[in-house]
Amino acid sequence: MRKQIAAANWKMNLSLPQAEELIIALLETDHSLNDHQLAIFAVPFPYIIPVKQMLDGRQNIFVAAQNCSANKNGAYTGETSAEMLQSIGLKYVLIGHSERREYNHETNAELAKKVNIAMEHQLQPIFCCGEPLQIREAGTQNSYVETQLKESLFHLPAEQISGFVVAYEPIWAIGTGKTASSGQAQEMHAHIRTVLATQYGNEIADGITILYGGSVKAANALEIFGQPDVDGGLVGGASLVATEFAAIINSLKK
Numbered sequence: 001m002r003k004q005i006a007a008a009n010w011k012m013n014l015s016l017p018q019a020e021e022l023i024i025a026l027l028e029t030d031h032s033l034n035d036h037q038l039a040i041f042a043v044p045f046p047y048i049i050p051v052k053q054m055l056d057g058r059q060n061i062f063v064a065a066q067n068c069s070a071n072k073n074g075a076y077t078g079e080t081s082a083e084m085l086q087s088i089g090l091k092y093v094l095i096g097h098s099e100r101r102e103y104n105h106e107t108n109a110e111l112a113k114k115v116n117i118a119m120e121h122q123l124q125p126i127f128c129c130g131e132p133l134q135i136r137e138a139g140t141q142n143s144y145v146e147t148q149l150k151e152s153l154f155h156l157p158a159e160q161i162s163g164f165v166v167a168y169e170p171i172w173a174i175g176t177g178k179t180a181s182s183g184q185a186q187e188m189h190a191h192i193r194t195v196l197a198t199q200y201g202n203e204i205a206d207g208i209t210i211l212y213g214g215s216v217k218a219a220n221a222l223e224i225f226g227q228p229d230v231d232g233g234l235v236g237g238a239s240l241v242a243t244e245f246a247a248i249i250n251s252l253k254k
């Protein structure tokens, strides 16, 4: 069975004491992960090491960065390289979150470079894709997302995309309280899997984890994660509340 993942995206929230309190509360709240289930915390850069120290040794729980530079090293003030993330023992990094695409003007081509440099440093990208509202309203979301995948991922050879993690996040559902219906999520996830299968074959496409993101909360996670092609979620707002995120972890497919 492919990996099922509950991924938290804290974005630019919390002080360090609040972050520590959240992790402690979450660990104390009833949650369980079996062999093919992971919980991943994408935390702000200054908290990666302390949060990682709090979680080290916990089965199937990992910390992720929310971004990495497309460049290897050098005169890029304010940037963080994949090599740095690898050197502190990280295994996951978010690439191409819609907020970075919008506010930092990250293009599909630049994201392809980030994917490459992350993989060169044994970091598994959690590659985010998803359409804005006007594209959804025009009904062209399938080709929009397909282009994002093709331009940022399809240069990868089969062995590198095997076991990959994609997060489909319709922009109109992020932080808006508006969730895609479970039917809309399943439809796009099935489309993404078909696009992956056309490029890489059914076996590889079946092994790729596709997360849904966009106002996931305890109240809707079970229904969304229950869809056949939805393998968990990337969660913003609700990941800042221990009881909510614990319930979201518990909603992963068994």
Ligand code: PEP
Pocket: 009, 011, 169, 173, 174, 175, 176, 177, 213, 214, 215, 216, 234, 235, 236, 237, 238
């Ligand atoms: C996100 O940050 O990726 C996200 C999906 O946010 P929210 O759950 O708050 O919509």
